[in-house]
Amino acid sequence: MERPDIVMIVLDTHRADAISFYREQLGLSNIGEITPNLDALCNDCLVFTHALSPAQWTVPAHNSFWTGLYPSEHGVKDFY
Numbered sequence: 146m147e148r149p150d151i152v153m154i155v156l157d158t159h160r161a162d163a164i165s166f167y168r169e170q171l172g173l174s175n176i177g178e179i180t181p182n183l184d185a186l187c188n189d190c191l192v193f194t195h196a197l198s199p200a201q202w203t204v205p206a207h208n209s210f211w212t213g214l215y216p217s218e219h220g221v222k223d224f225y
Contacts (some may be wrong), residue, residue, distance in 0.1 A: 157203050168195050
């Protein structure tokens with residue numbers, strides 16, 4: 146069985162309305178291409194438009210992303 150190609154793009158503190166592809170998905174006004182290269186990739190891929198973060202800041206969110214665990218399970222919850 147052939148393995149699929151997987152690309153994970155992780156952006157820190159980036160709102161969906163700052164990416165052209167998501168602006169269209171959200172029904173927001175078209176202000177022109179903001180991210181043409183990312184848009185081209187999105188047009189040919191599976192894109193999750195309703196993903197949620199398990200944490201409100203980067204470190205525990207990324208740790209959850211890579212481990213599959215919630216912050217309460219992996220222990221990265223505080224700034225210290």
